[in-house]
Amino acid sequence: MPPRMVLLEHTLPSGEMHFDWMFERPGVADGPLVSYRTFQRPDLLPGGSHMLAERIGDHRPTYLEFEGPVSNGRGSVRRLARATVLALDDSTPLIWLSIRWESGTEQRWKAHPLPAETPPAPDGEPWIWTRLS
Secondary structure, eight states: OOOOEEEEEEEOOOSSSEEEEEEOOOTTTOOOEEEESSSSOOOOTTTOOEEEEEEEEEEEEGGGGGGEOOOOOOOOEEEEEEEEOOOOOOOOSSEEEEEEETTTTEEEEEEEEEOOOOOSSSSSSEEEEEEOO
């Protein structure tokens, strides 16, 4: 089975909301999900768009299917979209990612961490994602 990806809407107890973008690494079946927090929906961004995302801790693969309350009173998640990872190269400081959303839309992305002098995000490492197509 090809690696999978999920986009979740995460609503916190305060009512604030963000998106959790998570994907499997190719060749790592049932391994932890590479996870990012963002305030933009990557599935809806046009080519050439840039998106700031925080690299957060890896998540359990159960989040590929899970919807509902998150443990320890951290709000709830709702699945917005799924995708298949067509290609992933994260062997350098850059990430190259090709995906196909369940809608059939294919996207190519490039990502890199922000420079060290950028103020750190409160909970994760800031990255810039660029949608190439």
